[in-house]
Amino acid sequence: LLLAAAGHADITIHVDANGHDRVNSPVTIELNVPDQITAEQAVAWKGSQVVLNPGNIAVQVEPVAVAGDQAASKVNKVRIHWIEPGLKAGQTKSYQVGISKLAVARPGYAVVDTETTRDLKLGSTLIWRHDSLKHDPAKHTDTYKHFHQVYGFHDDGFITQGVGGKQFPHHRGLYMGWSKTGFNGKNYDTWHCTNGVALKHRSFIPAHETMGQVMARSVATSDWTTGDNTTILTETRTVETWSPVPGLVVLDFHFNLKAAGSDVKLDGDPQHAGFQFRAAGEVGQSKSKYIYPANVEKKGGDVWANCAWVVNQFAIKGNSYAVAHFDHPSNPGTDTKQTVYSTRDYGRFGSFAKVDLKEGSPLNFKYRVLIIDTKAHPENSQEHFQKLYEGWVTPVKVK
Secondary structure (H helix, E strand, C coil): CEECCCCCCCEEEEEECCCCCEEEEEEEEEEECCCCCCHHHHHHHHCCCEEEECCCEECEEEEEEHHHCCCHHHEEEEEEEEEEEEECCCCEEEEEEEECCCCCCCCCEEEEECCCEEEEEECCEEEEEEECCCCCHHHHHHHCECEEEEECCCCCCECECCCCCCCCCCCCCEEEEECEEEECCEEECCCCCCCCCEEEEEEECHHHCEECCCEEEEEEEEEEECCCCCEEEEEEEEEEEECCCCCEEEEEEEEEEEECCCCEEEECCCCCEEEEEEECCCHHHHCCEEECCCCCEECCCCEEECCCEEEEEEEECCEEEEEEEEECCCCCCCCCCCCEEEEECCCEEEEECCEEEECCECEEEEEEEEEEECCCCCCCCHHHHHHHHHHHHCCCEEC
16 A cells, blocks of 8 residues: 555555456455554544545445554554455556545444344344353253354345254354364363353454444354363454345354363364354255365265365245355365365255364464355356355455
8 A cells, every 4th residue: 555645645555356356355455554544544534434436435444453442542553444346367456545525325234232142234134143142051052152143135034053953953053163172181072062061152352343334343252161161262253244245245254262271182073073054944854955166075975075165055935045165275274185074965064174272372264154145146156156265265465
C-alpha cells in the first residue's frame, strides 16, 4: 500500500490475481500505523462509509489495537476487508480508498448472545449458531461439547444436526475432536465425550472480534477436560464469515490448540476424529452425494487419501445444498501428507490426521467451509471446486 501524499488519507491498492481467476472472493489486507495510515485515520475510518473505487466497493475497516485498546494512540495496524468482484488470472487492478458519497446498501453482521448460544445474523437473516453450552454433569450428553450449526437459505431451519440427533447423536454441526486423545498416560475420547470428558466453552474474546458490512469474526475459547475436570488442552476457535453473494456463505475456521501442562497425542481413526461436518438427520434418509478432487486415492471404505477437499450434496425440506470442506496444506498432518478424508452418505464428512501436540508448541489448523444454495449456484464440476480451493490457498497479492 502506498501513500499518495504524506499526511493524507489517499491510499492506492494494487491487487494482483496471483495466477488464479477471482470471482466474489474475500480479501483482507493490513496497513501499518503510522507508516501507511495514521492511527487517527484508522479509528475515523472505522465508522465511515469507506469504499474502493472504481466500483464503489464496500470496505470494512478494522483498527487493530495493542492489547485490545481501541484508543487512537494505541492502534498499531488496520485491516481492510472487501469482496473482490472479479479478476482474471494475470490481471492487476488498482483501487483508490476513499469515503463514499453514495451509500452502499448492504446490511451488517451482528451477534446475539444468550447464556448457551451465539447467533450470527446478517441484517435479520440468521447465518449460524454457536452452541456455547455450559457443561452440566447432570445433563452430560446434552452439554458435553460446543459446536457450530448452519442455518439454511430458505427458512428451512438448521441444515446441521444438533443436540438430540437420532443417528449418532455425538455428531453435532461443525465440530472437532479425537477419539483417542492421549494425556498423562491415558486415552480420553474427545469425540464421543464418554466417561465425563467434555469440550467446555469458556468465553468469547471481543477484543479480537469484528462485525461490519463485509465480514464477521467471532473468537471463542474452550477447555477440553477429563472426567475429573483436568484440562487436557485449551482451544481458541476463530470463525470468519463472509456472504459474497446471495446463496453463498464462506466460513473460515481457525483452531489454535495448546497443551495444558503435558504433551497430548491426538489420535483415532478417520471416522471418529478431526474437524468434520454433520448434516441434519433428514439427510440420513435421502442420502447424499460427494465430489472429490481428480487424483483422489480410495483407501477402503469411506476413506480417501491425496484429498485436499470434498463437497457434499444433499437436500433439506426439498431445498438442495452443497457444502465444501477445504483442508489447508499447512495444517498439522496435511503438511506431511498424512491427512485423509472420511465421507459417509448420511452427510458426515471431514479431514483427519494423527498429530502430536507438544507442551509449549501450539498447533494451528485452518479450514474453509462453503455453504451453497445449488439452485442459485448450480456449478458442480470437479474443476470448479478445485479452482475455488486453489484460490483459497493462493491468496491475491496486494501492495
